[in-house]
Amino acid sequence: MIGLVAIGLIVVLALWRAGKSETGWRFAPLRATGVIAGVVFRxxxxVASIVFAFFFAAVAGALRSNF
Structure with missing residues (x-):
């Protein structure tokens, strides 16, 4: 449920930001798609950085405990 609310907020925010341009709402869905893609990429x-940090910490801990 929390995930659906978060996705809904991202879509609403993207449409709101896309509609703020000088051309108005004419191409807002296309710009909103770009905004959503940017947010998903970020x-x-x-998430990948956090997973890499955990992996690196686990490997470092394993190597440290063996010596």
Whole structure:
């Protein structure tokens, strides 16, 4: 449920930001798609960074405990 609310908020925010341009709402869905893709890319980069940090910490911990 929380995920659906978050996705809904991202879509509403993207449409709102896309409609703020000088051309108005004519091409807002296309710009909103770009905004959503940018947000999803940023979230994926953040999640991948956190996963990499955990992996690196686990490997470092394993190597440290063996010596």
């Amino acid at each position: 979230i994926c980069v953040i």
